Amino acid sequence: MLIAFQGEIGAFSEEAVRALVPGAEPVPQPSFEAVFEAVTEARVDYALIPIENSLFGSVHINYDLLEAHALWIAGEINLRIRHHLMAVPGATLDGLREVHSHPQALGQCRTYLRTHLPRAQAIPAYDTAGAARMVARRGEPHLAAIASERAAAEYGLVVLAPGIESNHQNYTRFLLLTRSPEAVPPGLPDAPAKTSIVYSLHHNVPGGLFKSLAVFALRDIDLFKIESRPLVGSPGQYLFYLDLAGAHTDAPVQRALDHLREISATLKVLGSYPGGRTVG
Amino acid sequence: MLIAFQGEIGAFSEEAVRALVPGAEPVPQPSFEAVFEAVTEARVDYALIPIENSLFGSVHINYDLLEAHALWIAGEINLRIRHHLMAVPGATLDGLREVHSHPQALGQCRTYLRTHLPRAQAIPAYDTAGAARMVARRGEPHLAAIASERAAAEYGLVVLAPGIESNHQNYTRFLLLTRSPEAVPPGLPDAPAKTSIVYSLHHNVPGGLFKSLAVFALRDIDLFKIESRPLVGSPGQYLFYLDLAGAHTDAPVQRALDHLREISATLKVLGSYPGGRTVG
Numbered sequence: 086m087l088i089a090f091q092g093e094i095g096a097f098s099e100e101a102v103r104a105l106v107p108g109a110e111p112v113p114q115p116s117f118e119a120v121f122e123a124v125t126e127a128r129v130d131y132a133l134i135p136i137e138n139s140l141f142g143s144v145h146i147n148y149d150l151l152e153a154h155a156l157w158i159a160g161e162i163n164l165r166i167r168h169h170l171m172a173v174p175g176a177t178l179d180g181l182r183e184v185h186s187h188p189q190a191l192g193q194c195r196t197y198l199r200t201h202l203p204r205a206q207a208i209p210a211y212d213t214a215g216a217a218r219m220v221a222r223r224g225e226p227h228l229a230a231i232a233s234e235r236a237a238a239e240y241g242l243v244v245l246a247p248g249i250e251s252n253h254q255n256y257t258r259f260l261l262l263t264r265s266p267e268a269v270p271p272g273l274p275d276a277p278a279k280t281s282i283v284y285s286l287h288h289n290v291p292g293g294l295f296k297s298l299a300v301f302a303l304r305d306i307d308l309f310k311i312e313s314r315p316l317v318g319s320p321g322q323y324l325f326y327l328d329l330a331g332a333h334t335d336a337p338v339q340r341a342l343d344h345l346r347e348i349s350a351t352l353k354v355l356g357s358y359p360g361g362r363t364v365g
Numbered sequence: 366m367l368i369a370f371q372g373e374i375g376a377f378s379e380e381a382v383r384a385l386v387p388g389a390e391p392v393p394q395p396s397f398e399a400v401f402e403a404v405t406e407a408r409v410d411y412a413l414i415p416i417e418n419s420l421f422g423s424v425h426i427n428y429d430l431l432e433a434h435a436l437w438i439a440g441e442i443n444l445r446i447r448h449h450l451m452a453v454p455g456a457t458l459d460g461l462r463e464v465h466s467h468p469q470a471l472g473q474c475r476t477y478l479r480t481h482l483p484r485a486q487a488i489p490a491y492d493t494a495g496a497a498r499m500v501a502r503r504g505e506p507h508l509a510a511i512a513s514e515r516a517a518a519e520y521g522l523v524v525l526a527p528g529i530e531s532n533h534q535n536y537t538r539f540l541l542l543t544r545s546p547e548a549v550p551p552g553l554p555d556a557p558a559k560t561s562i563v564y565s566l567h568h569n570v571p572g573g574l575f576k577s578l579a580v581f582a583l584r585d586i587d588l589f590k591i592e593s594r595p596l597v598g599s600p601g602q603y604l605f606y607l608d609l610a611g612a613h614t615d616a617p618v619q620r621a622l623d624h625l626r627e628i629s630a631t632l633k634v635l636g637s638y639p640g641g642r643t644v645g
Contacts, residue, residue, distance in 0.1 A: 115487075116472035139597050140429070142422035149420070149532075188491055192396035207395075209491035211468055252429075254597040294591065295575075295582035302575035311574065312592045317419050317534040 086270060087112050087129040088261075089120045095214035095236030097166055101259040102133050103235075104364045105162040106270050121150045124262055131159070131270060132262040138166075139256045141189070143312055148283065148326060151262075151355055158281055158356025159269045160261035165365035168194050168231045168250045171217060171242040176226035178245055181205045185216040186231035190250075194231055197249040205229070217242055256363065266356070277332040277357035279309060284345060284352040285316070285324050293348075294325070300344040304337045306330055332357040366550060367392050367409040368541075369400045375494035375516030377446055381539040382413050383515075384644045385442040386550050401430045404542055411439070411550060412542040418446075419536045421469070423592055428563065428606060431542075431635055438561055438636025439549045440541035445645035448474055448511050448530045451497060451522040456506035458525055461485045465496040466511035470530075474511055477529040485509070497522055536643065546636070557612040557637035559589065564625060564632040565596070565604050573628075574605065580624040584617045586610055612637040 086109045090098040093113055102111040112129050114120045124132040134150075137143040151158075168190050172181065181202055184191070188209045191198070198207055210216035213232035220230040221240035229245065230236070237244050263269060286293040294313070301308060310328035331338040333354050346352050366389045370378040373393055382391040392409050394400045404412040414430075417423040431438075448470050452461065461482055464471070468489045471478070478487055490496035493512035500510040501520035509525065510516070517524050543549060566573040574593070581588060590608035611618040613634050626632050 116468070116475060118472060118475060137422070138425070139595070140426040142417070142425045142594075145418070145422045146420040188396070192398060195396060195398060209495075211489035211491050215489075256597055291585065291587075292582045294588060295578050298575050298578065302572045305571065307571075308574060308593075310593055310595075313588075313590055314422075315419070315590075317536055 086110065086131070089114050089123040089129040089132045091115070091117050091120050091134070093212060093214040093218070095217055095233060095239040096212065097164060097233055097257060098133060098135065098259065100233055100235045100365070101162055101164045101257070104164065105133065105160060105259070105261060106131070106272060109270070117147055117150055121154050121156070124156065124264065125154050127264070132156070133259050134262065135257050136260045137258045139254055140252065143326070145314060148314075152283065152353065156262040156264060157266045158260050158358050159263045159266070160273045160358050161258060161279075161361035163256050163258050163361055163363040165363065166250075166255040166257055167234070167248045167365060168213075169234055169237060169244045170194075170229055170231055170246040170249050171237045171244050172220060172229040173224055173226055174241075174243050176229070176243070176245065178202070180227055181229045182227040183208050184229045184231060185210045185220060187211065187213050187216070190231045193250040193252060193255065196251045197246070201246070214239075258361070274359040276359060278330065278360045279328055280331060280333045280338060280357045281326070281328050281355040282342070282352060283324055283326050283355060284349045285322065286348070287350045288322060296348060297325070297345060300341045300348075301329060304341050306337060306341055366390065366411070369394050369403040369409040369412045371395070371397050371400050371414070373492065373494040373498070375497055375513060375519040376492065377444060377513055377537060378413060378415060378539065380513055380515045380645070381442055381444045381537070384444065385413065385440060385539070385541060386411070386552060389550070397427055397430055401434050401436070404436065404544065405434050407544070412436070413539050414542065415537050416540050417538045419534055420532065423606070425594060428594075432563065432633065436542040436544060437546045438540050438638050439543040439546070440553045440638050441538060441559075441641035442541075443536050443538050443641055443643040445643065446530075446535040446537055447514065447528050447645060448493075449514055449517060449524045450474075450509055450511055450526040450529050451517045451524050452500060452509040453504055453506055454521075454523050456509070456523070456525065458482070460507055461509045462507040463488050464509045464511060465490045465500060467491065467493050467496070470511045473530040473532060473535065476531045477526070481526070494519075538641070554639040556639060558610065558640045559608055560611060560613045560618060560637045561606070561608050561635040562622070562632060563604055563606055563635060564629045565602065566628070567630045568602060576628060577605070577625060580621045580628075581609055584621050586617060586621055
């Protein structure tokens with residue numbers, strides 16, 4: 086079973102693929118667009134995409150790609166993003182002079198670096214897994230990378246200090262995409278418990294958002310996520326992203342969605358799927 | 366007047382500083398944390414931070430930093446992110462063999478690169494302005510960067526192809542931060558027209574979000590933004606980010622905020638400010 090993801094071997098997305106569908110083969114892709122193409126054109130069985138991070142927000146571009154492709158959300162997983170300091174075997178903390186990683190990772194580990202490695206220079210790289218690979222290739226003991234545990238294992242590096250990020254509340258939520266609601270990989274919990282939708286309202290309806298949420302509140306349907314996104318070039322127009330409790334085939338959810346269709350300009354159901362575990 | 370921003374000279378944030386407060390001196394900082402520290406410790410007069418991008422979502426980490434620092438939002442601006450292909454003077458499109466840029470920029474210009482430069486290799490860099498600087502330093506005519514117009518000017522490169530991104534709906538919204546509501550830079554429109562707040566609700570109140578939005582809907586106060594953010598480690602608990610019409614000193618807004626305080630667990634007003642222009 087092939088699952089496409091964006092990034093290199095050792096990236097956090099690859100870790101998420103392995104945690105969600107053990108035994109699947111992660112297939113690296115250079116961009117999110119390439120991930121969507123690979124699954125749409127059936128070169129892989131599924132795709133895994135990040136949809137939101139607890140520090141860096143929703144990945145709107147993946148919502149756009151979900152709207153543009155006829156794919157279905159079949160599962161989700163929350164992965165804790167832990168940053169480890171790693172170097173070649175034999176390297177010591179005292180000997181480190183350069184720490185390579187993605188600027189976000191360097192920023193998140195700034196307090197550790199200032200306190201423990203004041204003489205090491207932080208050098209930005211374009212991704213964490215790539216920094217680990219470079220440190221392994223060069224093989225010099227004064228070089229370190231900040232990356233995932235998986236990257237250390239993949240490139241034969243040793244972790245000198247685990248979990249050095251200041252904010253431990255760093256989680257990324259990933260979605261598993263299929264070409265049809267029927268094609269769900271074995272091993273996922275059966276019953277869909279969540280539904281994701283995207284909708285827009287007719288222009289200039291006062292209190293439109295409030296009314297659209299009433300279709301769920303009046304039926305006691307819980308919401309897990311709500312987000313407005315301005316439609317560029319259409320001032321005052323928004324897309325709304327909603328995650329709600331229940332499957333789209335449950336009677337109350339079905340009635341709420343019918344009701345929402347009456348009052349919205351557009352509505353797309355992106356998928357119903359089991360609520361995801363948190364790992365890492 | 367000094368304004369701190371995250372990134373290098375030639376970054377889009379620097380362009381936003383110059384567009385919002387002409388004549389101010391942009392002061393580069395290595396991270397968002399450093400930007401907040403610089404203005405809090407009065408080493409600069411103001412700070413400019415990105416808060417959301419039309420393709421990549423809200424920058425939650427900057428909401429966290431807003432909560433952790435006693436700063437005030439005094440203004441905003443929307444900057445169109447345009448990607449230009451640039452090289453040293455004398456270089457030609459036909460001669461290009463490498464295109465350097467941030468992976469997001471390379472992804473956004475993928476269709477152009479495939480169509481017009483099929484023989485050039487796309488090489489990821491850690492930021493767009495850094496790629497432009499590197500191309501200028503190496504001075505070789507087979508190298509190109511994808512970066513901002515400002516980066517081309519800064520590093521003496523010529524634009525071989527402007528605006529090569531596939532999706533032209535790429536905008537970043539920046540916020541101007543001050544140490545106090547009184548210290549607003551000259552030149553901004555006077556009247557605050559928008560207020561940004563962040564709040565949380567008591568746990569397990571059914572329909573809590575719906576009720577909290579009622580305090581605005583019942584007073585016909587328009588909302589420009591709503592976003593829920595799960596509180597990591599507290600399942601079912603959320604922070605809500607809201608931008609609403611009016612200043613926090615307007616009577617109806619004041620009453621709505623008092624009402625919201627009654628039913629919310631926490632509430633912080635981040636600032637009232639004039640609605641921003643869109644530039645670029």
